[in-house]
Every structure is written in structure tokens, then in C-alpha cells.
Amino acid sequence: MAAKLFIALLVLTAGAAIYTHLRAARNEARAEAAYPPEGRMLTVNGTRVHAVVMGEGPDVVLIHGASGSTRDMTFALAPKLAERFRVIVLDRPGLGYTDRLDRDGASITEQAGLLSAAAAQLGAKAPVVVGQSYGGAVALAWAVHHSDRLSALVTLAGTSHPWDTPLDALYRVNSSTLGGAIVVPLITAFVPTSRVRDGIAGVFAPQSAPDGYSAHFGPGMTLRRHSLRENALQRASLLSEIRALHVRYSEISVPTEVLHGTADDTVSLQIHSEPLARAIPGAALTRLDGIGHMPQHVAVDDVVAAIDRVQARAGLR
Numbered sequence: 318m319a320a321k322l323f324i325a326l327l328v329l330t331a332g333a334a335i336y337t338h339l340r341a342a343r344n345e346a347r348a349e350a351a352y353p354p355e356g357r358m359l360t361v362n363g364t365r366v367h368a369v370v371m372g373e374g375p376d377v378v379l380i381h382g383a384s385g386s387t388r389d390m391t392f393a394l395a396p397k398l399a400e401r402f403r404v405i406v407l408d409r410p411g412l413g414y415t416d417r418l419d420r421d422g423a424s425i426t427e428q429a430g431l432l433s434a435a436a437a438q439l440g441a442k443a444p445v446v447v448g449q450s451y452g453g454a455v456a457l458a459w460a461v462h463h464s465d466r467l468s469a470l471v472t473l474a475g476t477s478h479p480w481d482t483p484l485d486a487l488y489r490v491n492s493s494t495l496g497g498a499i500v501v502p503l504i505t506a507f508v509p510t511s512r513v514r515d516g517i518a519g520v521f522a523p524q525s526a527p528d529g530y531s532a533h534f535g536p537g538m539t540l541r542r543h544s545l546r547e548n549a550l551q552r553a554s555l556l557s558e559i560r561a562l563h564v565r566y567s568e569i570s571v572p573t574e575v576l577h578g579t580a581d582d583t584v585s586l587q588i589h590s591e592p593l594a595r596a597i598p599g600a601a602l603t604r605l606d607g608i609g610h611m612p613q614h615v616a617v618d619d620v621v622a623a624i625d626r627v628q629a630r631a632g633l634r
Contacts, residue, residue: 341505348537367414372399376441382450386413411547422550429458491549510536566596572630573600578608
């Protein structure tokens with residue numbers, strides 16, 4: 318009897334797993350059909366990289382934050398900049414339509430190497446590099462490790478310095494071996510996209526997300542299995558990577574603008590951007606009064622003005 322019960326349990330477990338993965342695959346297919354690539358696919362050192370290119374003028378590269386894609390930057394900031402710049406928006410590894418680099422999660426240094434090579438392949442040998450939130454850490458790694466591949470740097474609510482708060486529980490679970498095998502497929506299969514919309518509302522606070530942003534962003538893309546897993550792995554290793562990187566900011570010699578909202582409770586102004594501006598020689602810090610974590614949407618004119626300033630300092634016009 319015990320053997321029969323054990324076999325029955327195995328069959329039920331296998332059936333549930335198959336159903337979960339089939340449902341997850343269906344949801345992923347629906348998301349990708351609704352939100353196809355916005356730009357072109359490049360092959361960079363054997364890795365497919367999704368790039369959106371618009372406008373003409375000096376080159377500006379935009380790097381999105383955690384759980385994002387090119388669609389975060391193409392909603393408002395990229396079209397505005399494209400009036401006077403050639404704008405290149407890149408999906409980071411494992412997010413949007415750029416391939417994962419490996420199964421362990423791409424480090425900010427690996428990402429900087431890949432994205433800088435992608436920009437160079439598009440003819441942007443030394444662009445202005447702009448990174449928001451996690452993308453700010455990638456932009457800083459670009460400036461430290463590939464100083465000959467950029468002319469200026471802008472961080473928007475960027476992650477730059479070590480912190481002491483614990484990793485979010487969901488990231489801990491999804492970055493673990495068991496969580497990657499069990500929890501991630503369950504999220505893809507059964508969590509509604511409305512949960513992502515709730516998360517969007519939280520990250521924009523105290524402002525509201527602009528009308529149409531959620532529909533443009535594509536919440537279902539964030540819930541794909543490989544994106545959930547890659548995002549969690551990247552976040553889980555970020556603190557140790559930042560500890561190694563932040564001691565080298567004094568090496569950054571390109572003109573730098575640092576923007577951060579005073580009401581940002583996702584990435585702290587005091588922990589990150591204030592010491593960053595002190596660490597980079599000649600960096601200018603702009604505190605955005607009352608602005609939260611998403612200045613690329615709610616303070617677009619301030620961001621564009623900072624890019625204008627930094628490209629002028631770099632002598633690009």
C-alpha cells in the first residue's frame with residue numbers, strides 16, 4: 318500500500334510539474350506575441366543582443382534597471398532625446414530579448430563588456446552612457462572597466478555603494494537552486510500581470526506611473542521564467558560586485574552627472590548618489606526635489622538637461 322501511495326504521489330507531482338511548465342510556456346508565448354522586439358538583434362561575441370536605435374546626433378546609450386527592458390526607456394526618455402541625439406537602448410542580459418550570458422547570472426562587469434561591445438558594433442565608439450537604478454551600476458562598471466568606450470556618464474537613481482539591508486525574500490528564493498526549479502515556474506504560470514502593475518505603482522511612488530506606461534512596458538515579459546531567474550541572480554550578486562567596484566570610482570575621468578530624487582525610497586540618495594558624486598572627480602550631483610525612483614519618466618526635462626550638460630562638457634557638439 319505504501320509503495321502504491323508513493324507511486325501515486327510521484328505521478329501527481331510529475332503531472333503538476335508538466336502542467337505548470339506548459340501553462341508557463343503559454344503565458345510566455347502570449348507575452349512575447351504581445352510585446353515583440355522593438356529594434357534589431359545583434360550578435361556580439363556569440364550572444365544575441367536586442368538594440369533599439371532612434372534619432373541622429375551624438376551617441377547616447379540608455380541602460381534600464383532591474384526587471385526592465387528597452388521598453389522602460391523607449392516610453393518617454395528615448396523619443397525625447399532622439400530629437401537631438403542618436404539614442405541606443407539595449408536590453409541587459411536575460412531581460413527583454415537579450416540572451417543570458419550563462420546560468421549563474423551576468424555580473425555588472427560582464428554586462429558592461431557586452432553592452433559596450435554592442436554599442437561599438439553599432440558605431441558608437443565612445444557614447445554618453447546613461448544608466449538607471451541597477452543600470453546605473455552597469456554604467457559605472459562600463460566607466461571603470463572600459464574607460465576608452467565612453468565619453469561621458471550619467472546615473473539616474475543609480476546603485477553605486479554598499480548597503481546593509483537584506484536581500485528581498487523573493488530574490489533570495491528565486492536565486493536559489495530550489496526556487497529556480499520550483500517557485501519561478503509557478504510564478505510564471507499562475508501570478509497575474511496585475512501583480513507586476515502593483516509593483517510598478519510602488520516603484521514610481523510618490524509619483525504615479527504615466528498613463529499608458531504599464532501597457533507599453535509589458536508586465537508579462539517580466540514574468541517569463543528565464544527573466545525572473547536571471548533578474549534574481551543578478552540582484553543576489555550585486556552587493557558583492559558593488560563592494561569591489563566602488564573603491565575604483567576615483568579612476569573615472571569622463572564628465573559625469575549624477576541625478577537622484579530626494580523622495581526615492583528604493584535606492585537611497587544618501588547611501589548611493591551623494592557619496593558617488595564625491596568619489597568621481599568633477600562629478601555634478603543634481604537632487605530632484607520630491608522625485609521618486611523613476612526620474613526618466615517623471616523628470617524627463619531634468620534628465621535631458623543633464624545629458625545636454627555632460628555632452629557639452631565632453632565636447633561632443
